[in-house]
Amino acid sequence: MLKFTADENFNNNIVRGLLRQMPDLDIVRVQDVALLGADDPTVLEWSAQEGRILLTHDVTTITQYAYRRVEVGVPMPGVFEVSLNTPIGRAIKDILLLAECSFEGEWEGQVRYIPL
Numbered sequence: 001m002l003k004f005t006a007d008e009n010f011n012n013n014i015v016r017g018l019l020r021q022m023p024d025l026d027i028v029r030v031q032d033v034a035l036l037g038a039d040d041p042t043v044l045e046w047s048a049q050e051g052r053i054l055l056t057h058d059v060t061t062i063t064q065y066a067y068r069r070v071e072v073g074v075p076m077p078g079v080f081e082v083s084l085n086t087p088i089g090r091a092i093k094d095i096l097l098l099a100e101c102s103f104e105g106e107w108e109g110q111v112r113y114i115p116l
Contacts, residue, residue, distance in 0.1 A: 001026065002099045002107075005052040007043055007062070008036060014055075014082070017092040025099060028052070040065045048075040053107055055095065057084050063111050070109045078107030082114040090115050 003026040006015050010029070018025055030036060030043055038046075040061050047054045048069070056062050059081050069076040080098065082091050094114045098107075 002102055002104070003050065003052040004028070004095075004099075005030060005033075005043070005047040005050070005054050007054060007056040007058065008038075009057060010055050010082075011057065011088065011091075013088050014091050014095070017088060018095060021092060021096055022099065025096075026052075027055075044069060044076065044079075048077055051077055051104075053078040053080060055080050055082060057082055059083075059113075066111050076109050077105075078109070079111045080107075080114055081111060086115050 006027060006029045008030050015027060015029060018027060030038065033046070035043055035046060044054065044065055054062070056079060062079055062081065066076050066079045080095065091114055094116045
């Protein structure tokens with residue numbers, strides 16, 4: 001099953017909903033791993049070291065840092081960018097679908113947008 005990092009500004013209602021639906025989902029918030037206030041490259045590096053896909057609403061800067069990691073050949077387990085316009089229930093459904101139906105490493109080097 002996939003492992004996730006929720007960035008600092010990711011909607012906690014989505015995180016709580018994910019854990020209600022799938023209590024054993026491996027998801028951590030940057031606030032819980034001493035990364036509060038860390039810049040995007042640091043969060044991406046930590047997520048890569050931990051083999052975690054990053055969940056974010058940041059469509060402005062994360063993408064460029066993620067693709068820069070890919071260009072220079074360093075690990076980037078994936079980024080799922082969830083639109084702020086996506087209803088919470090839809091975001092939860094799509095993330096759970098990805099978590100349950102994806103293979104480990106399947107999203108390496110990719111940025112994907114939710115809703116699917």
